[in-house]
Amino acid sequence: MTAIVVGGTNGIGYGMACRVAAEVKSSTVIISGRTKPKNIPHANMEFRPLDATSMRQIKQYTDTFKAAQEQKLDLLIMTQGIMTTAGRTETPEGIDRRMALHYYGKQLLIRELLPVLKEDAKVIIVFDSINGNPTKLDWDDLDLKKHFSLARAANHCMVMNDAMVQYWVAEQKKQGTAKRHFIHAWPGLVNTSLARELPWYLRPLMNGLGSVVGVSPDTCAERLLNGVTQQVTTGDQEGRFWSYINHKGQPVAKKAVLPEEQLNKVAEHTWRLVDRASESTPA
Numbered sequence: 168m169t170a171i172v173v174g175g176t177n178g179i180g181y182g183m184a185c186r187v188a189a190e191v192k193s194s195t196v197i198i199s200g201r202t203k204p205k206n207i208p209h210a211n212m213e214f215r216p217l218d219a220t221s222m223r224q225i226k227q228y229t230d231t232f233k234a235a236q237e238q239k240l241d242l243l244i245m246t247q248g249i250m251t252t253a254g255r256t257e258t259p260e261g262i263d264r265r266m267a268l269h270y271y272g273k274q275l276l277i278r279e280l281l282p283v284l285k286e287d288a289k290v291i292i293v294f295d296s297i298n299g300n301p302t303k304l305d306w307d308d309l310d311l312k313k314h315f316s317l318a319r320a321a322n323h324c325m326v327m328n329d330a331m332v333q334y335w336v337a338e339q340k341k342q343g344t345a346k347r348h349f350i351h352a353w354p355g356l357v358n359t360s361l362a363r364e365l366p367w368y369l370r371p372l373m374n375g376l377g378s379v380v381g382v383s384p385d386t387c388a389e390r391l392l393n394g395v396t397q398q399v400t401t402g403d404q405e406g407r408f409w410s411y412i413n414h415k416g417q418p419v420a421k422k423a424v425l426p427e428e429q430l431n432k433v434a435e436h437t438w439r440l441v442d443r444a445s446e447s448t449p450a
Contacts, residue, residue, distance in 0.1 A: 168194035170242035171232075173219055173276060176200030179293055179354050180246035182388030187242065188212045195238070199228070200247070219247040220258050220267040222275055222444035229279035239285045245273045246293040246354075255315040260444035266310065269294055269324040274331050275441045286345045290335070291395060292328050296351040296411040296419050299325030301429075309436045327433050329411070329422070334430040336409045348399045348408050355414025357387045382414075390416045 168191050174180035175198030188196040188209035196209070199217040207214060218224045247268045256264045262271055273292055284290070303322050308314050311323060332349045339345045382390075394416020402408055411419040 168241045169197075169238045170194060170244065171197045171199065171240060171280070172244040172246070173199045173217060173272075174245060174247035174293075176202060176204045176214070178246065179357055179384050179387050179391075180244065182384035183244055183246065183291075183293075183392060184212060185209065186385070186388045186392060194241075219272045219276075220262075220264050222260055222262070222267070222271065222441045223447065225272055225275050226279060226445040229276065232280070233283055237283075239283050240280060240288055241285055242289050242291070243277065243280060243284065244291045244293070245276060247272065248294065252317065254317075255311070255320075258444075260447050262440065262444055263311065263315065263320060265320055266324055269321075270327050271310075271437065271441050271444075273328065274437050275445070277331075277335065278438070284347055286347065288347045289395060289399060290347060290349045291391070292332065292349075292351045293354055293391065294328050294351065295321070295325045296329065296353045296422075297413060298322075298353075299329050301326050301329075301423055301425065306432065309433070310440055327437070330425050330430050330433045331437070332409045332411070333425060334434050337427065337430060339408070346403070346408060348395075348402055348410065350395050350398060350410045350412060352391050352394070352412045353414055353419070354387050354391065355382070358383055387414070390414065392416075 170187050172180050172184040175184040177200070181198065181204060184196050184198045185208060188194060188211050192211065194211055196212045197215055198212060199215045201216065201218050203214045217228050249265055249268050251265065258264050258267055277290055300322055304326055305311065305314055305319065309323060311319055328351050332351045335349045339347060391412065394412040397416065398410040398412060398418060402410060411422050413419055
């Protein structure tokens with residue numbers, strides 16, 4: 168078994184990577200992020216650096232993985248994220264840093280690694296599978312270049328991740344017999360270091376909430392991975408290959424099934440933006 172966990176150098180991703188590595192001793196678990204963790208507790212884990220805000224770096228990362236003719240992937244987990252109250256903060260590629268992490272980079276990773284995903288691979292996006300509102304999408308400004316706000320950015324990333332989970336399954340159905348499962352998960356409140364980028368006066372509040380109400384990254388990892396296993400089993404029986412789960416690993420009820428026209432519009436926008444960014448000259 169081979170797994171890539173982007174965002175796996177700390178927090179929820181690290182918890183999920185460690186759990187996979189511990190449960191499947193024969194696996195290879197690649198954890199990627201900007202900084203190598205001080206402790207890599209299992210011999211079957213390895214670190215590969217990646218700045219997941221950069222579409223160019225993601226493209227180089229995936230090209231390198233594919234060129235090495237490594238084993239096909241059983242599992243792709245993406246937990247990279249940021250908690251900040253800053254306004255629109257563009258990367259050198261012209262994408263809001265928050266949206267690059269929460270949405271665009273995740274979808275580029277899926278697209279570029281799709282050729283090396285096993286036919287029954289599992290793809291897990293950890294962000295927010297519960298609170299997205301499709302009726303509040305600004306279809307004329309999906310990357311919020313003109314009308315950015317914190318609330319809009321959060322909602323756009325939620326809904327577009329929801330949409331792309333359905334898009335990938337629709338595409339796979341058109342193209343053959345693959346039975347890859349695509350899951351969008353909401354982790355809930357977890358006691359992690361995400362609050363470090365908040366203003367100093369908000370950090371104690373968030374850290375306090377995390378320690379009192381939140382669960383540990385390991386508990387979150389256990390719940391999400393157990394939930395994924397259950398949804399894959401149920402999905403195989405029902406012929407359904409996309410799922411949304413909550414912080415306890417339970418299915419999210421009454422998720423909207425978006426029309427094909429909207430799925431394609433989100434995908435076309437995404438590829439146009441990430442391709443332009445990944446081909447840009449570094450600033």
